[in-house]
Amino acid sequence: MHNFLPYGRQWVDEEDIEAVTAILRSDFLTTGPAVDKFEAELSRVTGAGNAVALNSGTSALHAMYFAAGLQPGDEIITTPLTFAATANAALYLGATVKFVDVEPDTGNLDAALIREATNERTKLIVPVDFAGHPADYDSLNEVANAAGATVVADAAHSLGATYQGRPVGTLAAATEISFHPVKPVTTAEGGAVLTDDPKLAARARLFRTHGITRDAAELTAPDEGPWWYEQHHLGFNYRLTDVQAALGTSQISKLGRFIKRRQEIAKQYSAALSDVPQLLLPTERAGVESGWHLYVVRVTGEPGRRRTFFERLRELGLGVQVHYIPVYYHPYYQGLGFKRGSCPVAEDFYARAVSLPIYPQMSDDDISSSIDRVKRAVKETL
Numbered sequence: 001m002h003n004f005l006p007y008g009r010q011w012v013d014e015e016d017i018e019a020v021t022a023i024l025r026s027d028f029l030t031t032g033p034a035v036d037k038f039e040a041e042l043s044r045v046t047g048a049g050n051a052v053a054l055n056s057g058t059s060a061l062h063a064m065y066f067a068a069g070l071q072p073g074d075e076i077i078t079t080p081l082t083f084a085a086t087a088n089a090a091l092y093l094g095a096t097v098k099f100v101d102v103e104p105d106t107g108n109l110d111a112a113l114i115r116e117a118t119n120e121r122t123k124l125i126v127p128v129d130f131a132g133h134p135a136d137y138d139s140l141n142e143v144a145n146a147a148g149a150t151v152v153a154d155a156a157h158s159l160g161a162t163y164q165g166r167p168v169g170t171l172a173a174a175t176e177i178s179f180h181p182v183k184p185v186t187t188a189e190g191g192a193v194l195t196d197d198p199k200l201a202a203r204a205r206l207f208r209t210h211g212i213t214r215d216a217a218e219l220t221a222p223d224e225g226p227w228w229y230e231q232h233h234l235g236f237n238y239r240l241t242d243v244q245a246a247l248g249t250s251q252i253s254k255l256g257r258f259i260k261r262r263q264e265i266a267k268q269y270s271a272a273l274s275d276v277p278q279l280l281l282p283t284e285r286a287g288v289e290s291g292w293h294l295y296v297v298r299v300t301g302e303p304g305r306r307r308t309f310f311e312r313l314r315e316l317g318l319g320v321q322v323h324y325i326p327v328y329y330h331p332y333y334q335g336l337g338f339k340r341g342s343c344p345v346a347e348d349f350y351a352r353a354v355s356l357p358i359y360p361q362m363s364d365d366d367i368s369s370s371i372d373r374v375k376r377a378v379k380e381t382l
């Protein structure tokens, strides 16, 4: 039969493995010099003034929201077309979530719909760069400014992408990225907050280590003794290890190459499937270079056919997925009172979506084999 092609996967090479084993032989295992180096590399490749590495994208979201001042009673506005963590992290801080609908072409938060959703409690607007395509940050920042809110980005998909020539990491007041294995580069588990604001970075850093500081300038009782440290906030243990950071630094050196390969794969899919009317292909807006984290096609006919198509693709050995179940469909969110029907564009997007295999290590043979299987499944089921 066919070889199995997952929808995404990491590419770890011998150089990465050597970087990790070198740390295992060193003095530091958890947060130490390798994390400092990784953070410096993240700043360098993104142009963000500060990078704070954390042990997952989810903890990075939590730290970013905390650092941006999110408190009980505040509200965030975000997209339902995302992984639940984007919204969950606001709930961790006692804030509430308002879901606003997405643009039909990109699946990104629709800035035009945000204005009427804002109120005096709106603290943060959180776009997700769906599938690696940056959201419309100029419009989002404008709407946020008018509402007295701040844009912070969930860029778990889009490290390495650009918007109007500016890199992801510099497009919002703060940006969260993830290093889960399917993401643009990996540390196994990991994440980071990128920001030009040193105060925000310092708060995220504090949150990463229980809210504890050793900074003499911050201490209320600096003369207590050399052992003295103080907890100033209720933080967490969200530290990334040096073992993971070494993998991250090695991976980051390949980011440009990885993104280029993803762009090539997307181009090949789009060329080969453009004459298939049963599928709506993903777009790339003018001024945007997508990171192509996902290649999401949508069935154009009866959305109910999506399931048969999906199941046939799985039978043919493609590890297709659906991104995303709208967050408020989850029973937990239904329990909070969210109702289906509130974001019809996102719901329609979800109902039609299938994510095809895309990852930098896909060979040309893998790509053409994936295309053949997609065309076959279209013929048989759509």
Ligand SMILES: *Cc1c(COP(=O)(O)O)cnc(C)c1O
Pocket (backbone or CB within 6 Å): 056, 057, 058, 059, 082, 083, 085, 086, 128, 154, 156, 157, 178, 179, 180, 189, 190, 191
């Ligand atoms: C992966 C992901 C996250 C969470 O990242 P983890 O590193 O898995 O915790 C958050 N938001 C989006 C959109 C993601 O894809």
